[in-house]
Amino acid sequence: MSETALVLGAHGLLGTEVRKQFEACGFGVEAPDKREVDVTNDLDLHPYFLHTQASIVVNCAAYTKVDAAETERDAAFALNAGAAFNIARYCTWRGMKLIHLSTDFVFDGETDQPYRENDPTHPISVYGESKLHGETLVMDKFPKAIIVRTSWLFGTSGNCFPKTVMRAAKQGKPLHVVNDQIGSPTYAKDLAAAIVSLASASVEGGMYHVANAGRASWHDLAVECLNQAGIRAEVVPIATHEWPAAARRPRFSVLDCSKYASLGLKPMPDWRDAVARFVNEEADL
Numbered sequence: 001m002s003e004t005a006l007v008l009g010a011h012g013l014l015g016t017e018v019r020k021q022f023e024a025c026g027f028g029v030e031a032p033d034k035r036e037v038d039v040t041n042d043l044d045l046h047p048y049f050l051h052t053q054a055s056i057v058v059n060c061a062a063y064t065k066v067d068a069a070e071t072e073r074d075a076a077f078a079l080n081a082g083a084a085f086n087i088a089r090y091c092t093w094r095g096m097k098l099i100h101l102s103t104d105f106v107f108d109g110e111t112d113q114p115y116r117e118n119d120p121t122h123p124i125s126v127y128g129e130s131k132l133h134g135e136t137l138v139m140d141k142f143p144k145a146i147i148v149r150t151s152w153l154f155g156t157s158g159n160c161f162p163k164t165v166m167r168a169a170k171q172g173k174p175l176h177v178v179n180d181q182i183g184s185p186t187y188a189k190d191l192a193a194a195i196v197s198l199a200s201a202s203v204e205g206g207m208y209h210v211a212n213a214g215r216a217s218w219h220d221l222a223v224e225c226l227n228q229a230g231i232r233a234e235v236v237p238i239a240t241h242e243w244p245a246a247a248r249r250p251r252f253s254v255l256d257c258s259k260y261a262s263l264g265l266k267p268m269p270d271w272r273d274a275v276a277r278f279v280n281e282e283a284d285l
């Protein structure tokens with residue numbers, strides 16, 4: 001009989017793709033929404049974990065409003081750290097495989113070398129702090145857990161930067177986009193495939209960086225999306241300080257994914273290839 005995966009946050013940008021990918025690979029899938037299982041509420045989690053048929057848990061549930069987190073610290077920590085810890089606790093108890101999601105925002109970006117898993121962390125936002133605290137609690141409670149750090153997600157199942165840019169360009173709005181932050185744009189669909197591969201393989205627990213190959217600025221990403229979509233629009237490059245935001249972002253947060261690559265699983269494609277597929281898929285929706 002096929003294994004069953006429990007996807008938490010299964011209706012978000014990444015979770016939706018993870019759910020679909022498990023289904024496509026023949027797994028049973030449990031995908032409760034927030035009303036069925038509020039992961040910050042132990043009165044929901046305990047009975048759910050008591051009865052679940054799942055042997056794999058992928059935790060995509062998160063507080064992801066990076067700017068709002070600056071003033072909603074408790075809510076960010078409750079979800080990104082407290083709930084993450086409880087989920088790890090229940091996975092230990094039930095002997096389940098856990099894949100927990102984290103972020104490039106655990107780094108400060110004061111480098112120009114891609115970050116490896118063991119590089120020192122130093123978040124510069126409340127969101128980053130809360131995710132780092134979640135990583136630490138998960139690892140302490142359940143060293144066999146797999147923690148996947150990823151970056152700059154985009155996809156068809158939620159709001160994301162490429163959609164915002166394409167929508168604004170179609171409406172003829174002026175586009176001013178930051179060109180001095182560099183990262184690894186990552187297609188949720190590609191990451192979901194990598195997560196299902198990690199869940200299926202015999203992989204040692206620990207931290208893994210998983211992102212599409214290559215690097216880009218937000219400006220590069222905007223231009224590539226518009227070119228691929230055949231939308232003609234001027235994209236004016238601006239500096240970070242010209243786009244004030246509540247939370248600071250790392251200047252450079254490219255992830256070195258060689259540890260993931262060394263597992264011999266399907267390699268992550270280049271981000272430009274990912275953008276081309278995303279734009280086609282968006283056009284078909």
Ligand SMILES: NC(=O)c1ccc[n+]([C@@H]2O[C@H](COP(=O)([O-])OP(=O)(O)OC[C@H]3O[C@@H](n4cnc5c(N)ncnc54)[C@H](OP(=O)(O)O)[C@@H]3O)[C@@H](O)[C@H]2O)c1
Pocket residue numbers: 008009010011012013014015033034037038039040059060061062063064079101102103104131149150151152153154158
């Ligand atoms: N987006 C990025 O650029 C990015 C980059 C790096 C890492 N990550 C990490 O990747 C993971 C997935 O991110 P994402 O972009 O897919 O996030 P997302 O679209 O915001 O999805 C988060 C999901 O969590 C659910 N959720 C929120 N509060 C919950 C609660 N109390 N109980 C149960 N579920 C709850 C949300 O449900 P509702 O929609 O109903 O609130 C939503 O389905 C996160 O760990 C994030 O930190 C994201």
